[in-house]
Amino acid sequence: DTGVSQNPRHKITKRGQNVTFRCDPISEHNRLYWYRQTLGQGPEFLTYFQNEAQLEKSRLLSDRFSAERPKGSFSTLEIQRTEQGDSAMYLCASSLGGAEDTQYFGPGTRLTVL
């Protein structure tokens, strides 16, 4: 399977704990995106990488959130001191760049904060 993969698929944690999610993009894609999706809503942009450089961060990304893409390949999204409001589906997408910059999405990680 050469699509975008995300791990874990589901994560249940207690309020105040830290969690980390991983995204493996399509191999030749140099752009990587993180989104958050809550029930009944469209995805909300969180952040974007061009290779290893984090070029844009949404104001939704509070200081408890941090994302990395250390070697321009896989990426991690960490949430520190989780809150119940962090419960959502976290989606990763990747794209090749260029004129038709289609974003291909992974299956997401569903986070539940108790």
Next chain:
Amino acid sequence: QQQVKQSPQSLIVQKGGISIINCAYENTAFDYFPWYQQFPGKGPALLIAIRPDVSEKKEGRFTISFNKSAKQFSLHIMDSQPGDSATYFCAAGGNYQLIWGAGTKLIIKP
């Protein structure tokens, strides 16, 4: 200026009918308008996308109509099938950032 408004919120169509979903955007700088399909438990998957230099794009049973002056675009699904039952999202953006509509839950009745 960053909103994308999508309607209807839900839609029920008989098998073989035409499903129509509408979106409106505000930012005239947007130059890329994709439609995504999402099944429960899955990430969104691109259906069809359009740039503002054309008014219509057709791929199989799916057509995007684009009205630049009205800042509106719509998805038409011809000969709708039960397998089309899913949530559909429009989005608008440019370069890298997409602003998404709230989604339309489409149910195709056999």
